[in-house]
Amino acid sequence: MKVFAFVLVIVTGIMLVVTAADFPAWGDAHSPPNQYLSTHYITQAEHETAVPNMVTAVLADYRGFDTMFETAVVFCAGLAIAAILGHEKKKRYVVRRKALPKTEEGDIIIRMATRFLVPVTQLFAMYVIAHGHHSPGGGFQGGVILAATFILMTLAFDLKTILGRFSEKMTLIWANVGLFIYAGIGVLCVLLGSRFLEYSALHKILPGTDEIMARSHSMLGVEIGVALTVMSMLFAIYAHLVSKGRLEDGL
Amino acid sequence: MSDVLTFIISRFNYWIYIVLMMIGLYAMIAKRNYVKKFIGMSIFQTAIILFYVSTGVKSGATIPILEHGHDIGHAAAAINPDHYANPLPHVLMLTAIVVGVATLGVALAVVQKVHDQYETIEEPEILFKLGQE
Amino acid sequence: MIWQFDLFILVLLVITALVALKVRDLLSAAMIFSIYSLLMCLLWAEMGAVDVAFTEAAVGAGLSTVFLIATILRTTRRTTD
Amino acid sequence: MSENLPFLVIAAPLFGALVASLVGWARPRYCYAIAMVSLAAGLTAAIALLVKVSGTVSGYEYRLGGWPPPIGIQHWVDPLSALILVVITAVAFLAVMSARANLQLELPGKERFVYPLMLLMVTGLSGMTLTGDAFNLYVLLEITSLSSYALVAIGRGRAAASCLNYIIMGTIGASFYLLGVGYLYLKTGSLNMIDLRQIMIAGDMHGSQTVITGFILITVGFWIKMGLYPLHGWLPNAYSFAPHAASNLMAPLMTKVSVYVSLRMMLSVFTPDFLAVHALWAQTALLVATIAIIAGSLIAYSQTDVKKLLCYLVVAEVGYMAGGMWLMNRAGITGTIYHIAADAFMTCCLFLGASGLIASTGSRHIRSFRGATRRMPWTFAAFLVGGLSMIGVPPTCGFFSKWFLIQGAIEGGAWHFVAALIFSSLINALIFFRIIELAYFKDVEHEDDVSHPPQVQRNEAPWGIRIPLFITSVVIVLLGVFSPRVINWIERFVDSVGVT
Numbered sequence: 013m014k015v016f017a018f019v020l021v022i023v024t025g026i027m028l029v030v031t032a033a034d035f036p037a038w039g040d041a042h043s044p045p046n047q048y049l050s051t052h053y054i055t056q057a058e059h060e061t062a063v064p065n066m067v068t069a070v071l072a073d074y075r076g077f078d079t080m081f082e083t084a085v086v087f088c089a090g091l092a093i094a095a096i097l098g099h100e101k102k103k104r105y106v107v108r109r110k111a112l113p114k115t116e117e118g119d120i121i122i123r124m125a126t127r128f129l130v131p132v133t134q135l136f137a138m139y140v141i142a143h144g145h146h147s148p149g150g151g152f153q154g155g156v157i158l159a160a161t162f163i164l165m166t167l168a169f170d171l172k173t174i175l176g177r178f179s180e181k182m183t184l185i186w187a188n189v190g191l192f193i194y195a196g197i198g199v200l201c202v203l204l205g206s207r208f209l210e211y212s213a214l215h216k217i218l219p220g221t222d223e224i225m226a227r228s229h230s231m232l233g234v235e236i237g238v239a240l241t242v243m244s245m246l247f248a249i250y251a252h253l254v255s256k257g258r259l260e261d262g263l
Numbered sequence: 264m265s266d267v268l269t270f271i272i273s274r275f276n277y278w279i280y281i282v283l284m285m286i287g288l289y290a291m292i293a294k295r296n297y298v299k300k301f302i303g304m305s306i307f308q309t310a311i312i313l314f315y316v317s318t319g320v321k322s323g324a325t326i327p328i329l330e331h332g333h334d335i336g337h338a339a340a341a342i343n344p345d346h347y348a349n350p351l352p353h354v355l356m357l358t359a360i361v362v363g364v365a366t367l368g369v370a371l372a373v374v375q376k377v378h379d380q381y382e383t384i385e386e387p388e389i390l391f392k393l394g395q396e
Numbered sequence: 397m398i399w400q401f402d403l404f405i406l407v408l409l410v411i412t413a414l415v416a417l418k419v420r421d422l423l424s425a426a427m428i429f430s431i432y433s434l435l436m437c438l439l440w441a442e443m444g445a446v447d448v449a450f451t452e453a454a455v456g457a458g459l460s461t462v463f464l465i466a467t468i469l470r471t472t473r474r475t476t477d
Numbered sequence: 478m479s480e481n482l483p484f485l486v487i488a489a490p491l492f493g494a495l496v497a498s499l500v501g502w503a504r505p506r507y508c509y510a511i512a513m514v515s516l517a518a519g520l521t522a523a524i525a526l527l528v529k530v531s532g533t534v535s536g537y538e539y540r541l542g543g544w545p546p547p548i549g550i551q552h553w554v555d556p557l558s559a560l561i562l563v564v565i566t567a568v569a570f571l572a573v574m575s576a577r578a579n580l581q582l583e584l585p586g587k588e589r590f591v592y593p594l595m596l597l598m599v600t601g602l603s604g605m606t607l608t609g610d611a612f613n614l615y616v617l618l619e620i621t622s623l624s625s626y627a628l629v630a631i632g633r634g635r636a637a638a639s640c641l642n643y644i645i646m647g648t649i650g651a652s653f654y655l656l657g658v659g660y661l662y663l664k665t666g667s668l669n670m671i672d673l674r675q676i677m678i679a680g681d682m683h684g685s686q687t688v689i690t691g692f693i694l695i696t697v698g699f700w701i702k703m704g705l706y707p708l709h710g711w712l713p714n715a716y717s718f719a720p721h722a723a724s725n726l727m728a729p730l731m732t733k734v735s736v737y738v739s740l741r742m743m744l745s746v747f748t749p750d751f752l753a754v755h756a757l758w759a760q761t762a763l764l765v766a767t768i769a770i771i772a773g774s775l776i777a778y779s780q781t782d783v784k785k786l787l788c789y790l791v792v793a794e795v796g797y798m799a800g801g802m803w804l805m806n807r808a809g810i811t812g813t814i815y816h817i818a819a820d821a822f823m824t825c826c827l828f829l830g831a832s833g834l835i836a837s838t839g840s841r842h843i844r845s846f847r848g849a850t851r852r853m854p855w856t857f858a859a860f861l862v863g864g865l866s867m868i869g870v871p872p873t874c875g876f877f878s879k880w881f882l883i884q885g886a887i888e889g890g891a892w893h894f895v896a897a898l899i900f901s902s903l904i905n906a907l908i909f910f911r912i913i914e915l916a917y918f919k920d921v922e923h924e925d926d927v928s929h930p931p932q933v934q935r936n937e938a939p940w941g942i943r944i945p946l947f948i949t950s951v952v953i954v955l956l957g958v959f960s961p962r963v964i965n966w967i968e969r970f971v972d973s974v975g976v977t
Contacts, residue, residue: 288649311652318659351668362619366622370641373640
């Protein structure tokens, strides 16, 4: 197997190296990818969507359909892991105390630090979501940070305690709500007589907006949807992985 | 000689991405431990992301966020495209990173299930136990 | 961007990738993979892809590693290869 | 509203998946109804789309987000994608219809996961058929793959172990595709399929090393995804150890959609002219396909496990399509497209029949077909329609696809491919006549086990499996009877892309 893999890797590598000689030089501002579509996005994005962060504009508007399925991929992964690990027969499940930290006692310093850190981090996550139009960030990054705060809490306290506040059922509901927000905004556009995800149609129901501002505002809505799905599903994935699907005894 | 050197230096990102990708591919095929295989899978995917991000780089350009946001209003003509990095590969790779972590999560869940059944995560041992059934 | 800096990180990336696959302790492998992701994030930030770097820092260096550690906790830490 | 049909085809299963996952938490038994309703809605929209396309010249586009094509994402509906879309939604409808009976036997209590995952998979498959954007296709491919990994791994026994291999191979395939798209993007700066073609023709890039490598990466990526012979390693184990409910949906659809996407890439992105320039590659691919057909058939003949046997038949059938598209002439491409449709229904019929057999006898061994004509005449008759179609007996659709493929191979002078097709038909005939012999001439009483009563008990498959099985077998015959109309429809597309 090793010899086979080695030969395969060498052959593929040589093919790719030979091809790389044909590439435009690295950092060339006049190579095709940096010229054709990129110019439109750079010069027109602010003009057409009122969002200075071009990445957010392209992500949530020009290529919003991709992002909807990206969110659906996270949703799908959450369901998949729950399906693979969840609800198994509780056969000969012995908690190996040696391998697990003593969660009952815990460390007072870590607990107190977590108590201070979590609200601040969550606030920062919301800033990342809301300010994605003007600075790096957006729904996905914010959602990951929110999920990370829940993971931090399970590390400091106990998986069961945190699942008591944010149960598997709640994660499923919030993930659904997130995707419903995203797809719902798309369908709303269809109902208003436009095409799927064509946000400019929403200026008819959003007060005080024109077609361009409607795009900007709906992008915020979409980002919130992404953040909700990502937050709840990534936390659910962690909870399942760390407890082998039993959701009772983890880190 | 100096031509060759410039040629190599002007594309060194691409050479390294190929090296990283081949390391990942080799690990996915030849490593026996499944966790190692999936670490290799992540390296493989990040190498592809590195390739995409490298295609969008412009020397001397800044990050793809307009300076002064709303202040210039809608003066689109004033924006110089060469001044900003290409945003499209970044968008594509955000999606690819998400897909990568989702795949890793599912793969690790399957590893746990296999460990439940066969008490091992080494490929040859699993095959041996399957042969015994 | 400074190409010397780039080259330095790229060489470190290759080293960390090799080491992550070489060590026999899976927990160390996961941690070195985390370093690999963080270096990758640094490289992208330096190339101007701030959004991608942000995501990689949160996902690659953060969540992927946590998932790997969770799996190692639930399975085994030792390996022969 | 009729303008929005392409989005309805995708949105119906997506919303179905969301609702099913929510409702399934409290009331798992309603999941089945939700899944059926959303798939029926998807099927209706797909048929409406087919009718709509028949009124246009070459198809029409749907702009998501209202952005013009190279800037935004576009759906491109032409006769080919409309036809494949109807096949996908119809097969998915039939396969999911049979899922309830299978799930009750195999995985009670997991309905609330299985139905949403199945619906997400159908969403991805329909999206892959419709999309006109190369990167969007990758995202949809991944959602399909992730749900299929889960559907395989959810099974008992060896399912999880074989899924690990599937995940690794599947990821390599999808990543190769992503890298190939990246190479094209580096050279053209675009991601839209039609735009890519135009830029490559305008810039005369067909000889460029980057474009050729991109093409090789995309092709090899989809060879892995469709399970072409030397790269098929994951397919038989994953599909045969998966729960029956999942393999009934995956085996007919996953490979066919990969073939479709590969064909779409060849014809719509890389034009036939590009392939004419690189004739050596075409000959190599044809040789690989020939080996795939022969190897798949021979391995299938040596199997005793019914599901494994069918899986290796799938491997052989993939060889038919992978070879047919490389013939690059009118009859060959027509035969390939017709075979995608025909094979989806044939495979669906055989897998449904096998799951019905396993449900009523409890054994996967080929010996359990003994006395099937007495014990389960109806189930076996419907299964046999699929088998006859696989051999290529005239009134069924399998005959016509094989006819066109052989015609195309003779025109192209690919005699080894003709020989492989005929050889594979003979092996299929041997396999199915062995099954008929077991079913008709060997009775249950002849077994050593004397505990069976002398009077054979009727033991048909559950109704939940029998109804979709009957519908599928009727569709196979209908598709054969109406083949001239279908062929006309396909030729409309083939002529529009300029294959001669």
